[in-house]
Amino acid sequence: MSINEKLDKLKEILKEMGSVVLGFSGGVDSTFLLRVASDVLGDKVMAITASSAAFPQREMNEAIMFAGNNKIKHKVIVSEELDIDGFSQNPIDRCYHCKKELFTKISQTAKEEGFKYIIDGANVDDKGDYRPGMDAARELGVRSPLLEAGLNKADIRALSKDMDLPTWDKPSFACLSSRIPYGQEITREKLGMIDIAEQYLLDKGFRQVRVRHHGEIARIEVAPNEREKFFSLNLMDETASKFKEIGFNYVTLDIKGYRTGSMNEALNKE
Numbered sequence: 001m002s003i004n005e006k007l008d009k010l011k012e013i014l015k016e017m018g019s020v021v022l023g024f025s026g027g028v029d030s031t032f033l034l035r036v037a038s039d040v041l042g043d044k045v046m047a048i049t050a051s052s053a054a055f056p057q058r059e060m061n062e063a064i065m066f067a068g069n070n071k072i073k074h075k076v077i078v079s080e081e082l083d084i085d086g087f088s089q090n091p092i093d094r095c096y097h098c099k100k101e102l103f104t105k106i107s108q109t110a111k112e113e114g115f116k117y118i119i120d121g122a123n124v125d126d127k128g129d130y131r132p133g134m135d136a137a138r139e140l141g142v143r144s145p146l147l148e149a150g151l152n153k154a155d156i157r158a159l160s161k162d163m164d165l166p167t168w169d170k171p172s173f174a175c176l177s178s179r180i181p182y183g184q185e186i187t188r189e190k191l192g193m194i195d196i197a198e199q200y201l202l203d204k205g206f207r208q209v210r211v212r213h214h215g216e217i218a219r220i221e222v223a224p225n226e227r228e229k230f231f232s233l234n235l236m237d238e239t240a241s242k243f244k245e246i247g248f249n250y251v252t253l254d255i256k257g258y259r260t261g262s263m264n265e266a267l268n269k270e
Contacts, residue, residue: 003155010149011040017117017143019044021110023102024074025055026063028153029121031167032160033146037119038072046115047072048106050079053191054175058199066166079105081177081186088186092132094177099133103140118142124152171208171223172260180213193247200242204235208258216249224257 014037024030024047037045049063067074079102081087087097110118120137122144160168176191190213197211208223230236230253243251
């Protein structure tokens with residue numbers, strides 16, 4: 001199936017739904033889906049973004065701006081993961097509990113507002129990694145139109161570029177809790193450290209960034225083609241100083257660079 005045929009199928013799926021509420025993060029996938037849904041369904045679309053300690057303000061601002069610029073109904077709700085029983089202990093199914101909480105709240109809003117379906121931005125590529133959050137979504141009847149239409153990340157970026165969406169080349173993002181190894185407690189303090197550290201690297205011009213929190217050690221991941229930027233002694237010294245100011249005693253660079261689901265690599269060895 002060609003990319004345009006997939007897009008046509010997506011539009012057909014959305015048209016059949018009639019009205020939808022989208023869990024909207026402001027990322028590549030959900031932004032594309034929101035735009036297409038708005039084009040197809042008009043005011044029968046509502047975006048909901050969850051505010052929490054694990055969701056950086058910069059991402060929230062971008063989500064609010066996109067919805068506002070496109071005149072799409074948008075609500076911000078509080079879905080604080082740290083209040084979910086057992087979440088802070090960081091079990092391997094952490095995302096399941098988070099998504100269950102989030103989509104339960106979105107479902108309540110959808111019923112109150114009279115929308116028929118709840119949708120998310122999962123796509124074909126999401127099937128290739130450990131994503132317990134998708135199980136929670138399915139249990140609650142959440143549909144994934146991008147996945148149903150056979151669209152993968154490359155398709156979504158290409159179509160987003162054709163549509164002049166600002167997110168077409170936006171780096172991938174996952175909640176800050178994903179920076180902490182399974183089994184290590186998630187706290188507001190750790191999430192705050194990660195947020196500040198990643199913002200520092202973004203301000204330095206890095207585009208794809210992860211700061212993994214390993215206790216007193218910060219493990220920096222940047223895009224493979226950005227690793228050579230750290231060959232600057234001044235940048236290394238400045239980064240070490242900044243990260244120690246944030247609260248890390250040791251600062252390391254992952255020489256392999258950023259890759260999706262690096263925290264799941266330990267699971268795959270079991």
